[in-house]
Amino acid sequence: MGHGAKDEKEFNVIVLVKQVPEAEDVRIDPDTGRLDRSSAEAVTNPFDLNAIEVANRIKERLGGKVTCISMGPLRADSTLRDSLARGCDRGILLSDKKFGGADTLATSYTLSCAIKKIGSFDLIVCGEKTTDGDTGQVGPEVAEQLDIPHACFVEEIKAITESSLVVRRKTENGYMILELKLPALISVTKDINEPPLPLLKNKIKARKAEIETWSASDLSEIGDVERFGLTGSPTRVVNVGSPHVEKETMMIEGGSSREKAKKLVDILEDLGFL
Amino acid sequence: MSSSEYEGVMVFAQQKDGKVHPVTYELLGKGREMADKIGESLFCVLLGSGMEEVDELIYHGADRVFLYDDPSLQEFNVLHYKKCIVDLVEEEKPKIFLLGATTIGRSLGPRVAAALRTGLTADCTSLDVDEEGNLIQIRPAFSGSVMATIKTPKSRPQMATVRYRVMEEAKRDTSRRGEAIKKRARIEDTRIRVLERKEFEGEGSIVDADIIVSGGRGLKKAEDLRIIREVADLLKGAVGASRPIVDDRWIGRQHQVGLSGNTVRPKLYIACGISGSVQHLAGMRNSNFIIAINKDPSAPIFKEAHYGFVEDLYELLPELIAEIKRRRGMKTACITERSMRI
Numbered sequence: 282m283g284h285g286a287k288d289e290k291e292f293n294v295i296v297l298v299k300q301v302p303e304a305e306d307v308r309i310d311p312d313t314g315r316l317d318r319s320s321a322e323a324v325t326n327p328f329d330l331n332a333i334e335v336a337n338r339i340k341e342r343l344g345g346k347v348t349c350i351s352m353g354p355l356r357a358d359s360t361l362r363d364s365l366a367r368g369c370d371r372g373i374l375l376s377d378k379k380f381g382g383a384d385t386l387a388t389s390y391t392l393s394c395a396i397k398k399i400g401s402f403d404l405i406v407c408g409e410k411t412t413d414g415d416t417g418q419v420g421p422e423v424a425e426q427l428d429i430p431h432a433c434f435v436e437e438i439k440a441i442t443e444s445s446l447v448v449r450r451k452t453e454n455g456y457m458i459l460e461l462k463l464p465a466l467i468s469v470t471k472d473i474n475e476p477p478l479p480l481l482k483n484k485i486k487a488r489k490a491e492i493e494t495w496s497a498s499d500l501s502e503i504g505d506v507e508r509f510g511l512t513g514s515p516t517r518v519v520n521v522g523s524p525h526v527e528k529e530t531m532m533i534e535g536g537s538s539r540e541k542a543k544k545l546v547d548i549l550e551d552l553g554f555l
Numbered sequence: 556m557s558s559s560e561y562e563g564v565m566v567f568a569q570q571k572d573g574k575v576h577p578v579t580y581e582l583l584g585k586g587r588e589m590a591d592k593i594g595e596s597l598f599c600v601l602l603g604s605g606m607e608e609v610d611e612l613i614y615h616g617a618d619r620v621f622l623y624d625d626p627s628l629q630e631f632n633v634l635h636y637k638k639c640i641v642d643l644v645e646e647e648k649p650k651i652f653l654l655g656a657t658t659i660g661r662s663l664g665p666r667v668a669a670a671l672r673t674g675l676t677a678d679c680t681s682l683d684v685d686e687e688g689n690l691i692q693i694r695p696a697f698s699g700s701v702m703a704t705i706k707t708p709k710s711r712p713q714m715a716t717v718r719y720r721v722m723e724e725a726k727r728d729t730s731r732r733g734e735a736i737k738k739r740a741r742i743e744d745t746r747i748r749v750l751e752r753k754e755f756e757g758e759g760s761i762v763d764a765d766i767i768v769s770g771g772r773g774l775k776k777a778e779d780l781r782i783i784r785e786v787a788d789l790l791k792g793a794v795g796a797s798r799p800i801v802d803d804r805w806i807g808r809q810h811q812v813g814l815s816g817n818t819v820r821p822k823l824y825i826a827c828g829i830s831g832s833v834q835h836l837a838g839m840r841n842s843n844f845i846i847a848i849n850k851d852p853s854a855p856i857f858k859e860a861h862y863g864f865v866e867d868l869y870e871l872l873p874e875l876i877a878e879i880k881r882r883r884g885m886k887t888a889c890i891t892e893r894s895m896r897i
Contacts, residue, residue: 291723311646337634341640372797372895379716384674385665385675385677386668386669386672386673386674386675389615389665389669410571412698413697415677415678415695415697415775415814416677416678417665418661418664418665418668418675419665420667421662421666421669422665422666422667422669425637425665425666425669425670426669428745430633430634430747431633431662431666432633432660432662433658433662434658434661434662450658452658452659453658453751453760453762454754454760455752455753455754455755456749456752456753457630457631457749457751457752457753458751458752459747459748459749460747460750461747462745462746462747471815472808477858512894514674514707515673515674515707515708515710516674516675516676516705516707517705517706517707517708518703518704518705519704519705520703520704521696521701521702521703521704522701522704523701523702528845528859528860528861530857530859530862530863531861531862531863532852532857532862532863533862533863533864533865534852534865538866538867538870538871538874539874539878541864541866541871542871542874542875542877542878543878545846545862545864545871545875545878546875546879546882548846549823549879549880551788551792552823552844554790554822554823555790555883
């Protein structure tokens with residue numbers, strides 16, 4: 282694996298982005314319990330906007346270049362254009378039927394092959410998770426496949442040089458301060474910054490920008506095609522169902538608020554909460 | 556590598572300052588149940604420095620505890636932890652490997668899974684095993700609006716992170732016997748250094764609270780949160796909040812209940828003036844007991860509640876506070892009377 286921090290002066294940051302259905306648009310068909318994504322508009326995963334902003338800030342400090350990579354169908358090139366409009370310099374879309382049906386292991390493997398193909402990088406930034414998959418696994422799995430250190434839940438970058446990074450990482454009830462040698466990967470929380478909206482002129486520019494598209498055969502010299510997509514995925518979704526049996530709710534509607542309060546205290550007493 | 560070589564259920568025992576995280580005992584509970592079902596053993600891996608709770612892991616169901624006791628493992632360093640665990644999995648070949656879906660488990664699990672080239676299912680809320688030892692993993696997907704069942708048919712171990720406070724803790728039985736096996740950590744990696752760890756003082760995380768009283772959009776202004784706080788204080792509970800009032804900075808994000816905040820499973824959850832977005836419901840619907848107070852009878856929160864009070868929180872909560880105080884006062888009065896008699 283060749284990272285270029287030593288032989289090249291330019292500081293290279295890679296951002297992993299994904300196109301997701303807009304959360305508010307995903308509906309459940311009440312009759313079938315099935316997910317209806319037909320009305321859902323595709324947007325850049327909201328967590329990735331924070332990752333892009335981190336990369337932009339680092340570029341301001343250290344110079345260099347920000348490359349964003351996404352894996353998805355061809356229409357996901359709009360997410361890469363969005364990333365360019367937000368300040369990224371180069372966009373690469375990994376798109377091939379062979380990449381389809383990938384779980385987090387196959388996705389991270391494919392992304393790591395693409396990163397190796399790019400060749401030179403110092404830092405990889407990704408969002409904490411995606412709103413659709415909601416696993417947060419792809420980042421650390423990419424780090425393992427590239428054999429570089431990583432930190433998850435990064436809520437602040439305390440210091441960065443060409444060779445190391447100090448971050449504050451969120452824990453359940455506090456934080457840790459970690460120093461990572463570069464190259465490294467971080468996944469960042471929504472609290473790390475407030476991404477600004479892209480400027481209109483940058484949006485227009487991004488519309489005409491070139492998005493490189495790499496297929497499975499473009500990565501076949503670096504990786505094992507068998508490890509892409511569904512064939513490379515150890516997990517299988519065997520069923521998707523309605524989340525739960527509906528609770529039988531006892532509704533208390535009539536009477537004065539005083540009576541209701543008494544009723545509520547009776548319930549709390551019966552349950553042993555008072 | 557045929558999958559039949561793999562045997563037993565392994566649990567990652569997470570610790571901090573030598574104290575085992577309670578999710579570990581939940582994993583041991585489920586792990587014991589599954590190990591018994593397939594007639595195999597349950598073991599766990601504990602990494603740290605100067606740990607004292609090894610016996611507790613055995614009392615909670617572990618047949619064997621693999622112990623890595625080394626100063627380099629005192630704090631969570633994902634590269635050090637990964638190295639020990641990957642080595643152990645390659646030696647012991649567990650069929651199933653479970654970790655808590657904590658900020659540690661969610662960083663460590665994927666790293667281990669990728670190193671072992673196996674599947675990992677994130678944030679499971681339910682697990683079972685079939686007679687052949689195939690792990691049946693259930694997790695919420697799409698903001699909790701559906702439940703996905705996931706299997707790892709061929710790769711071993713089958714790995715899952717499991718949400719905290721979803722499974723029952725293992726029963727403690729001090730007559731249980733097991734084996735503690737000391738392992739040596741071989742660590743040379745210096746690419747990550749833990750410089751500092753800090754825990755916030757005072758308020759515990761709402762994730763650990765047994766009782767949560769939450770407020771939402773039904774509140775008219777930030778100051779009115781004091782009504783919610785007063786109810787919470789009376790019940791010795793924590794204050795929760797739905798996302799809109801957190802976004803408006805009425806209260807800190809650590810109080811937020813919902814998918815983008817905290818997933819909670821208290822014994823009692825009282826939702827006041829919360830209509831119940833999909834995200835909020837996914838973050839609290841596994842609470843043991845749910846009471847919803849909302850003036851709109853069609854609010855989605857009522858579908859998840861055991862008791863639904865259709866009333867304006869500004870009417871009901873002051874009455875509730877008064878009623879609790881009144882009954883407490885009566886109780887105190889009774890006790891005083893009785894003690895005076897004695």
